[in-house]
Amino acid sequence: MVPLHDVRPDRQRIREHMGRIEEHMDSAGRIALGPGHYALGRGHMTLESWNEARHHLEAAWEANYREPEVALALGRVMGALYDEELQQTAQIDSEEVREARRARIREMYLDPAVDYLRLGRDAEMESPELVAGILALYERRYEDALNSARTASASTPWLYEARLLEGDVHRILAIEQQERGEYPNAQRSYEQAK
Numbered sequence: 334m335v336p337l338h339d340v341r342p343d344r345q346r347i348r349e350h351m352g353r354i355e356e357h358m359d360s361a362g363r364i365a366l367g368p369g370h371y372a373l374g375r376g377h378m379t380l381e382s383w384n385e386a387r388h389h390l391e392a393a394w395e396a397n398y399r400e401p402e403v404a405l406a407l408g409r410v411m412g413a414l415y416d417e418e419l420q421q422t423a424q425i426d427s428e429e430v431r432e433a434r435r436a437r438i439r440e441m442y443l444d445p446a447v448d449y450l451r452l453g454r455d456a457e458m459e460s461p462e463l464v465a466g467i468l469a470l471y472e473r474r475y476e477d478a479l480n481s482a483r484t485a486s487a488s489t490p491w492l493y494e495a496r497l498l499e500g501d502v503h504r505i506l507a508i509e510q511q512e513r514g515e516y517p518n519a520q521r522s523y524e525q526a527k
Contacts (some may be wrong), residue, residue: 344380351376365399374406383417385412405464406454408446412471415442416501423508447471460485460494466498470505478502500526 351373358369359487374389390407418438425431450468458464466481479502507522 346377347376367393367396367403369393369438370396370400371400371403373471374403374410378406379412383410383413387414387495393494401453401456401482403453405456405458406450408449408451408453409467411442412448412467415439415446415471418442443471460489460495462488463495463498464491466502470498470502475502475506502526 335449351458354372354376355371356524358365360370361369370389370393374393376387377383377386387407387410390403390410393403394407415438418441419435422431422434422438425434447468450464450471454461454464454466462481462485466478466485469478469481470474479499480500482495484501486493489495503522507519509527510516510522
């Protein structure tokens with residue numbers, strides 16, 4: 334929430350902290366695998382290194398560190414990977430190929446994201462409404478997603494992710510409207526997303 338600034342030093346501090354976590358994991362042994370991989374996964378989430386975050390969070394899960402917070406983080410990461418892949422499908426000209434690719438990435442990323450988010454509902458978090466909104470977005474319940482995002486934003490004004498969620502809902506609505514040829518509606522949705 335600070336003014337625009339060079340974030341490279343912040344990112345470097347995160348990487349250094351993650352290096353110390355890895356050292357502690359090595360010295361502590363097997364007992365540190367679950368919590369350590371979870372911490373590394375969260376660090377990669379902060380850096381928006383989604384594949385690395387997924388790797389560490391899945392390693393935590395496989396080490397039987399199956400806290401609701403891990404499930405929630407996995408749900409968020411799988412959702413981010415889904416969103417990245419979904420945005421790339423817009424470049425596919427063939428509707429048939431585009432829809433086949435979308436079905437595949439839903440299976441690869443979105444379905445697991447929904448499952449993990451449901452498992453993570455009991456996680457200690459700042460805003461359960463935000464998670465409910467993300468889940469509603471992934472389930473294509475757009476009005477519910479918008480309502481949850483607005484509730485989260487009103488109850489926790491510093492939670493910028495709620496505003497991002499609201500923008501994501503409008504962006505996805507715009508894409509769907511545009512593909513149906515509803516250009517004036519799509520333009521309004523893009524403006525709302527902005």
